Amino acid sequence: MRAVHFGAGNIGRGFIGSLLAASGYQVVFVDVNEQIVRLLKERGAYRVIVAGERQEEQWVRGVSALNSQTEREHVMEAIAAADLVTTAVGPHILPAIAPVIAAGLERRFTVHQQPLHVIACENMIGGTETLKTHVFAHLSAAGRQLADEHVGFLNCAVDRIVPNQTSDDPLAVTVEPFFEWAIETRNVIGAVPPIQGAHFVADLGxxxxxxxxxxxxxxxxxxxxxxxxxxxxxxxxxxxxxxxxxxxxxxxxxxxxxxxxxxxxxxxxxxxxxxxxxxxxxxxxxxxxxxxxxxxxxxxxxxxxxxxxxxxxxxxxxxxxxxxxxxxxxxxxxxxxxxxxxxxxxxxxxxxxxxxxxxxxxxxxxxxxxxxxxxxxxxxxxxxxxx
Missing domain, CATH: 1.10.1040.10 (N-(1-d-carboxylethyl)-l-norvaline Dehydrogenase; domain 2)
Incomplete structure (x- = not known):
């Protein structure tokens, strides 16, 4: 399984990317931070420190990264081949990533029409619906029709405290033990995406x-x-x-x-x-x-x-x-x-x-x-x- 995740920041690496990798996805992070992208490419792994009564160190492996500014074609190809697209970029960045997601979907539809789920993991109500609106603004009429049929935009609620980071390692991220990722099933296409630790609910409100x-x-x-x-x-x-x-x-x-x-x-x-x-x-x-x-x-x-x-x-x-x-x-x-x-x-x-x-x-x-x-x-x- 392949996942494309926009936002290789602390939430992206320490929460969403970590759970996706644990669920068996090959995770491709997409970001504009050249240092983070380069290190993820070089290492293919990073540490997550779970700060509870006793600190637990977890390694997230089998990851890669792309720079959305300089590797746009590769990002489009990754979306075309993905089983899941997620984001953790901040609500104000959603309009900025919508064009490349739309371009990736257009390319995908020329190759195949397998189901795809998109989940915006942002600290806002209706984040995925907001992203969908921005993405649809960049799709052709045919692309919008195909997206309605084959792409499930799933709203979610995410909760995990990621404190100030003190590690000398730019990729290492410290998180709290608690997390919650609730995903609404209303717009699922086919089967729900397998995500370890997430729970699927009929009404997210x-x-x-x-x-x-x-x-x-x-x-x-x-x-x-x-x-x-x-x-x-x-x-x-x-x-x-x-x-x-x-x-x-x-x-x-x-x-x-x-x-x-x-x-x-x-x-x-x-x-x-x-x-x-x-x-x-x-x-x-x-x-x-x-x-x-x-x-x-x-x-x-x-x-x-x-x-x-x-x-x-x-x-x-x-x-x-x-x-x-x-x-x-x-x-x-x-x-x-x-x-x-x-x-x-x-x-x-x-x-x-x-x-x-x-x-x-x-x-x-x-x-x-x-x-x-x-x-x-x-x-x-x-x-x-x-x-």
């Missing part, structure tokens, strides 16, 4: 929301509250009993929303929360707070990790979720100079106040009870400023 409202929500709270106390890593912040209590409270609130909406078993979800907390305090990892906290405007969006569960909690229970409110207030206090969104957010707050920022970025009107509560929490944080 609840899995995406569970991750967003638990992992992303908790990560964000730890980072924004930790930034207020000048901690450097999420792991340091979670050693602070006050921050840990706030994170647990917020996840209890977002968890109540999930249990109510999806009819989940409360104890099972509590176990998932405890597993998530355990991931945040893993002493073998080092999650930089500024990295986790960056892009606060995006993370303040109405469908994102803090506002969405807070609004849904208020709607379902007619009560203000104080843990989530604390996280939102801490986000509004994030003023990291190196982050362009943080600078823009602070300028908005200076000009329009907290309520103006929440109206502009979160879609909340000034008289919404959440806005009132966030303003109060923000004022308290400002008064107790430790920086």
């Amino acid at each position: 609840p899995y995406i929301e569970r991750k967003l409202f638990t992992v992303n929500t908790g990560h964000a709270l730890a980072a924004y509250l930790g930034y207020q106390k000048q901690y450097q890593t999420v792991q340091e912040a979670m050693k602070d009993s006050g921050i840990r209590t706030s994170v647990e409270q917020a996840l209890g609130e977002s968890g109540a929303v999930l249990v109510k909406k999806h009819g989940w078993n409360e104890e099972e979800h509590r176990s998932y929360i405890e597993t998530t907390i355990g991931r945040f305090i893993n002493p073998s990892l080092s999650d930089d707070i500024v990295r986790v906290a960056r892009s606060p405007i995006r993370k303040l969006g109405p469908n994102d990790r803090l506002i969405a569960p807070a609004v849904q909690y208020y709607t379902l229970f007619d009560s203000v979720p104080s843990g989530l409110v604390k996280g939102i207030a801490a986000l509004l206090r994030f003023d990291e100079p190196s982050d362009a969104e943080a600078a823009a957010l602070q300028q908005t707050i200076e000009q329009s106040g907290v309520e103006g920022a929440l109206r502009q970025y979160a879609g909340l009107e000034h008289d919404h009870p959440l806005v009132v509560a966030v303003k109060e929490e923000y004022a308290q944080m400002k008064q107790m400023d430790l920086r």
Whole structure:
């Protein structure tokens, strides 16, 4: 079996590529980083360090790589011969890789019409559907018809913490033991692609929301509250009993929303929360707070990790979720100079106040009870400023 994977970064090598190789695929990484591409070609293997209670070293073998800028023809040939195409490039790069994927599909259809699955493993909702839209924009009318018949674009949800890398080896990558790769079966052509460790689900929505409202929500709270106390890593912040209590409270609130909406078993979800907390305090990892906290405007969006569960909690229970409110207030206090969104957010707050920022970025009107509560929490944080 052959897989073409776009993105030879830490997630690509340490998560997706690793699982594909373990599943028996010959993996061809496609990237623009010439050093990484060259080393993958030369070595044909790389190390993955699983950082748990005891570090475990795994070797991923039988891999190769192509430079998408200088070896476009070879990339097209690889897609034409592939059984699976995956990506882990970042949502903003999907439009850039769509033309070569489309060209590869056009070439494939002239040779054979065997089923192919495409899975975009990005930290976004509907990533593969987004990629499909970009790819179809570059296909001929005949190519679009053949792709509809023979190419299954499968949405997925991925979850694995890949911390800051400290190895001298450019190919070595450290990852946490936990991972989840949920793939929606709705658009499968024929049989599901064999992927060790992945699980296939009929409806991806609840899995995406569970991750967003638990992992992303908790990560964000730890980072924004930790930034207020000048901690450097999420792991340091979670050693602070006050921050840990706030994170647990917020996840209890977002968890109540999930249990109510999806009819989940409360104890099972509590176990998932405890597993998530355990991931945040893993002493073998080092999650930089500024990295986790960056892009606060995006993370303040109405469908994102803090506002969405807070609004849904208020709607379902007619009560203000104080843990989530604390996280939102801490986000509004994030003023990291190196982050362009943080600078823009602070300028908005200076000009329009907290309520103006929440109206502009979160879609909340000034008289919404959440806005009132966030303003109060923000004022308290400002008064107790430790920086």
